[in-house]
Amino acid sequence: AQxxxxxxxxxSVQEAETVTLSCTYDTSENNYYxxxxxxxxxxxxxxxxxxxxxxxxxxxxxxxxxxxxxAAKSFSLKISDSxxxxxxxxxxxxxxxxxxxxxxxxxxxTVNP
Amino acid sequence: DAGVIxxxxxxxTEMGQEVTLRCKPISGHNSLFWxxxxxxxxxxxxxxxxxxxxxxxxxxxxxxFSAKMPNASFSTxxxxxxxxxxSAVYFCxxxxxxxxxxxxxxxxxxxxxx
Numbered sequence: 001a002q003x004x005x006x007x008x009x010x011x012s013v014q015e016a017e018t019v020t021l022s023c024t025y026d027t028s029e030n031n032y033y034x035x036x037x038x039x040x041x042x043x044x045x046x047x048x049x050x051x052x053x054x055x056x057x058x059x060x061x062x063x064x065x066x067x068x069x070x071a072a073k074s075f076s077l078k079i080s081d082s083x084x085x086x087x088x089x090x091x092x093x094x095x096x097x098x099x100x101x102x103x104x105x106x107x108x109x110t111v112n113p
Numbered sequence: 114d115a116g117v118i119x120x121x122x123x124x125x126t127e128m129g130q131e132v133t134l135r136c137k138p139i140s141g142h143n144s145l146f147w148x149x150x151x152x153x154x155x156x157x158x159x160x161x162x163x164x165x166x167x168x169x170x171x172x173x174x175x176x177x178f179s180a181k182m183p184n185a186s187f188s189t190x191x192x193x194x195x196x197x198x199x200s201a202v203y204f205c206x207x208x209x210x211x212x213x214x215x216x217x218x219x220x221x222x223x224x225x226x227x
Contacts, residue, residue: 035215043150043202079130091156101146101216102167104157 002027004094006104013082014112020067021077021107025090029053032096034068034075039106040088048090051075082111115139117219121207125225128171131193134222138207147180147190148204162188171196186206195226 003026013019025034036048051059051068058066063083067076080087092104118137126132138145146161160170162182170180177196182188192199202223206216 033214037218043223044222045204045206045219047215047217050215095216100158100161105155 002029002094002096002102004092004104004109006090008107009105010108010110011078013079013111015082015084017082018078018080019082019107019109021079021090021092021109023075023104025073025075025092025094025102027073027094027096029096032094034066035093035095035101036064036066036075036095037091037103038086038088040085041090043090045099050075055093079109084111084113087111100108114177117205119203119219119222121222122220123223123225125227126195128196129227130226131191132191132199132224132226134190134203134224135207136186136188136190136205136219138188138205139217140186142209142217143185144208144209144214144216145182145188146204146206146208147188148218149201150204150221151201160189167186173213191223195224196224200224200226209224 005024011059020079032053034051038046038048049061049064065078089108091106093101095101120135144163147159150156158181164180170208180190202221204221206218208214208216
């Protein structure tokens, strides 16, 4: 069974600064997908970014980028130029063929003005 | 596309009553997932369907919970009878193919059982 671990329950960052959220996972699969979801106070689950394991290039979406280290089974999320609207719970998730999506425990990020 | 649609958005009921949550997945998606989120247990997968067929219901907590997907555009999650410990936010999500594709979540139904 796959496991996903987010070791930082809470983090804070000043507006306009950069912050990195950590995620590690454990799997014996070779082909899989990794995701970061954001859950603001509205409770809506919003996809932030997605990475296919077979791709060596790290995914980027505007201010959001990942550092995917397949050998280390690490998948961190970097948020540049943090904005107040980035305040949310962030979930790392793992998916592979034929299995359910596995979520981490979440990291509560607070962006301070 | 309207995204995943869930109704109701909020539900308050009394213990023992039947509760039905509804979900309309994104058109063209053939996998549908029901999740429950609580402070104590985080985000839990209850059941998922592929092509309207239940694939894995091992996350359904008890026989009081049941889920159906009569067609590709509609699913229900029913709790009968409801209990206070069922209070949670229930999410529906859909994707093109199980976990290989991105799951898109609905806004959730916030359920409070008194």
